[in-house]
Amino acid sequence: MFAYVDNAATTPxxxxxxxxxxxCLQQVYGNxxxxxxxxxxxxxxxxKARETVGNCLGARPEEIYFTSGGTEADNWAIKTAALLGxxxxxxxxxxxxxxxxxxxxxxxxxxxxxYSLTLLNVHGDGLVRPEELASAIREDTALxxxxxxxxxxxxxxxxxxxxxxxxxxxxxxxxxxxxxxxHLPIDAQEQKIDLLSLSAHKFHGPKGVGALYCRKGxxxxxxxxxxxxxxxxRAGTENIPGIAGMAAALKEACANMxxxxxxxxxxxxxxxxxxxxxxxxxxNGHPTRRLPGIANFCFSGIEGEGLLLHLDxxxxxxxxxxxxxxxxxxxxxxxLAIGLxxxxxxxxxxxxxSALNTEAEVEHIIAMLPGLIEKLRSxxxxxxxxxxxxxS
Amino acid sequence: xxxSKAVMDHFYNPRNVGSIENAxxxxxxxxxxxxxxxxxxxxxxxxxITEVKFNTFGCGAAIATSSMATEMIKGxxxxxxxxxxxRAVAEALDGLPSAKMHCSVLAEEAVxxxxxxxxxxxxxxxxxxxxxxxxxxxxxxxxAEN
Numbered sequence: 001m002f003a004y005v006d007n008a009a010t011t012p013x014x015x016x017x018x019x020x021x022x023x024c025l026q027q028v029y030g031n032x033x034x035x036x037x038x039x040x041x042x043x044x045x046x047x048k049a050r051e052t053v054g055n056c057l058g059a060r061p062e063e064i065y066f067t068s069g070g071t072e073a074d075n076w077a078i079k080t081a082a083l084l085g086x087x088x089x090x091x092x093x094x095x096x097x098x099x100x101x102x103x104x105x106x107x108x109x110x111x112x113x114x115y116s117l118t119l120l121n122v123h124g125d126g127l128v129r130p131e132e133l134a135s136a137i138r139e140d141t142a143l144x145x146x147x148x149x150x151x152x153x154x155x156x157x158x159x160x161x162x163x164x165x166x167x168x169x170x171x172x173x174x175x176x177x178x179x180x181x182x183h184l185p186i187d188a189q190e191q192k193i194d195l196l197s198l199s200a201h202k203f204h205g206p207k208g209v210g211a212l213y214c215r216k217g218x219x220x221x222x223x224x225x226x227x228x229x230x231x232x233x234r235a236g237t238e239n240i241p242g243i244a245g246m247a248a249a250l251k252e253a254c255a256n257m258x259x260x261x262x263x264x265x266x267x268x269x270x271x272x273x274x275x276x277x278x279x280x281x282x283x284n285g286h287p288t289r290r291l292p293g294i295a296n297f298c299f300s301g302i303e304g305e306g307l308l309l310h311l312d313x314x315x316x317x318x319x320x321x322x323x324x325x326x327x328x329x330x331x332x333x334x335x336l337a338i339g340l341x342x343x344x345x346x347x348x349x350x351x352x353x354s355a356l357n358t359e360a361e362v363e364h365i366i367a368m369l370p371g372l373i374e375k376l377r378s379x380x381x382x383x384x385x386x387x388x389x390x391x392s
Numbered sequence: 393x394x395x396s397k398a399v400m401d402h403f404y405n406p407r408n409v410g411s412i413e414n415a416x417x418x419x420x421x422x423x424x425x426x427x428x429x430x431x432x433x434x435x436x437x438x439x440x441i442t443e444v445k446f447n448t449f450g451c452g453a454a455i456a457t458s459s460m461a462t463e464m465i466k467g468x469x470x471x472x473x474x475x476x477x478x479r480a481v482a483e484a485l486d487g488l489p490s491a492k493m494h495c496s497v498l499a500e501e502a503v504x505x506x507x508x509x510x511x512x513x514x515x516x517x518x519x520x521x522x523x524x525x526x527x528x529x530x531x532x533x534x535x536a537e538n
Contacts (some may be wrong), residue, residue: 304428305451309403332429343424379409381431382424382449 002315003361007202008151008179008294008352009319013245020248021206024241025034030050031237033227042240046083049247052270053211056254057196058187064245065212065220065230071211072180072223073197074102077174078145080214080221081195082110084172085142091115094171095145098122098152098337102197103145103176115243120146126155126285126338134165141171148180152334152350153285154294156184163192172218178210182253183261183291188213200242204354205249209242228375260355265292267353267362274366278373280386284348293353298340301383302347302376310372316365318351343382394451396486402456407463410445415511419505422498428454430502432462436510439470446502453492457481457499465503474521476503521535 004012013021024045030038032046050061057064067073078093085091095107097119111117118136120128128146137144144166149156159175166173174195180186180204181196182285188196195218199210214220226235272283272295280300299307304320311318320332331345351365377383394404412433422428428450435443444466448458461481465473478496482488490532508518 237530301449303450303454306403306455309400309452313404341425346424346427379406379447379455380449381420381429381447384447 001361001364002317003357003364004317005351005353005357005361005365006317007354007357010201010207010234011071011204011354012203012356013206014249014252016252017200017205017245017249021241021245023033023116024244024356028240028244032240033229033237038098046238046240046243047381049243052247052251053198054213056186056250057181057198058189058191058212059213060216062231063188063213065214065233066238067197067210067212067223067234068208068239069201069210070100070176070197070199071102073199074174074176074212075106076212076221076223077195077197078103078106078110078143079223080218081143081145081172081174082113082115083221084219085115085140088142090140090142092118092141093135093143093145093324094118094120094133094136094141096120096122096128096147096337098126098150098334099145099147100151100176100178103147115142122155122337125151125289126150126334127289128157128162128164130158130161133162134169135246137165137169137171141169143172143174145174145176148175148177148186149184149291149294150285150334151179152294152348153296153338154179154291154352156180156284156289156291159193160191166194167192175323179291179294182250183257183293185257188215194218199244200249203219203253205246205250206242209239209246211246237289240285256355261292264353264355264357267357267359268295270349270359271295271362271366272354275369278370281373284340289389294350296335296348296350296353298335298344299347299349299373299377300344301380301386302373304348306376307347307372310375311365311368314364314368314372316368318350319352394489394497395456396488398460398484398486399453399456399488402459402485403452406446406455406459408445408459408466409447411447412443412445415445415506415508417506419502419507419509421501421505422450422454424449426500427451428495428507429452430498430505431460432458432502434506434510436470439472441465441468441473450495450498451490451492453495454498456485457488457495458502460484461503470507473503474519476500511512 030042032043054061178199181198196213201207224235284296335345410507415433416436417434420431431447433445444462446458478500482496504522511518
């Protein structure tokens with residue numbers, strides 16, 4: 001049996017997205033900047049896509065800027081806030097220790113430019129405490145950037161509370177919502193979000209396209225110099241097929257959200273129940289305040305990669321954390337941020353589900369995992385020590 | 393796949409897994425903080441390694457290099473086993489990704505550490521060749537700095 005359960009890394013392109021992209025590639029090939037009918041058809045299609053994306057976020061179409069993905073949107077949002085802050089001599093940035101590297105590394109870059117950076121504690125449950133944020137905000141705070149939902153452990157932050165605090169204190173609030181868009185209901189206006197990043201391939205759209213929401217009134221920085229695309233803020237001919245695919249995928253995800261979430265969270269809970277029965281296992285992150293699709297576990301005495309290779313041999317495609325860090329030997333910065341020791345953090349497994357996963361697939365995982373963990377533990381000197389200590 | 397067929401073979405079907413009771417030499421290298429620990433057990437008769445077993449906590453490459461290293465020293469003299477290099481282990485596995493070369497270093501060190509232990513058990517100073525290199529992993533460097 002084959003089971004793709006790495007949907008937090010990326011999702012397969014959905015039917016709606018594929019159809020709209022194919023149609024676009026074959027028929028709407030014009031450049032939206034061209035004045036002729038073929039070009040205007042592309043411009044119209046892009047306008048509709050902007051409306052669709054805006055609708056799904058509780059935003060106006062003119063507040064949506066298309067990007068090459070979540071990473072670009074994160075970089076852009078942080079750059080905008082940092083430069084705006086500098087104009088008012090505000091050079092303090094607030095974020096969390098377990099942000100995606102697109103945010104963390106961007107913030108570090110500004111830190112090198114003389115900004116000060118405060119990283120909020122995300123505690124053992126992977127949640128920011130709004131009162132801690134409130135006391136971290138200073139007179140010179142330019143930006144608060146807190147991810148909507150964590151990509152490795154799936155915890156969902158109290159975004160509306162964070163937004164309210166930031167608005168009251170006059171600080172810009174950015175949220176990296178890459179894992180949340182299309183999976184959780186979002187209302188940028190109601191939740192008082194100023195800047196929001198999203199990526200199409202996390203909700204069955206294509207790779208290489210995303211968007212930045214920038215609340216009306218915030219002067220967005222110019223990200224790319226050149227032509228007048230994206231209201232002069234991001235030059236370069238637009239990725240029309242990608243944008244069309246993203247809009248179609250998001251529209252579908254938002255329309256089916258309630259139904260899909262019910263199904264996916266039931267599968268997730270079934271998995272959590274079974275995995276936490278394995279001796280010396282733990283579920284990482286808050287037990288209930290989490291995304292419908294993400295479950296992250298640690299199994300003492302084993303290392304994550306070995307488990308992934310065994311799972312792959314049994315047709316199960318999972319992850320041991322963020323795919324972006326798999327080239328690194330360091331354990332997940334997310335798991336370290338929630339207080340796990342290095343040796344535990346090495347033994348993590350992330351299973352991320354989508355509505356395309358079935359009960360049979362989850363049962364296959366539940367059937368295979370305990371034996372594979374046992375196999376790795378049986379040859380692990382770390383596990384032997386744990387057992388000896390338990391016995392003594 | 394990031395690994396060669398040989399690595400995957402030794403990972404899925406590791407040779408010589410286990411431990412030896414009353415082993416003549418036992419070596420443990422690496423640390424769990426870095427994500428790799430190898431423990432190697434040797435049975436030595438007349439300077440010949442007659443039996444070798446290992447236990448490893450670590451990634452696919454760590455398990456495969458341990459397995460390959462045990463195969464390469466089984467039946468060999470101590471002198472020959474001390475000549476085993478990490479490069480030879482990696483080559484026998486048709487190469488390793490560069491980020492995983494440290495696993496082959498660990499495998500070489502596990503062999504040396506077990507042989508050094510054999511000398512010490514017999515009241516002898518281990519030969520210079522059994523001396524270990526410094527641990528090469530990033531996490532140790534960080535903890536040393538802190």
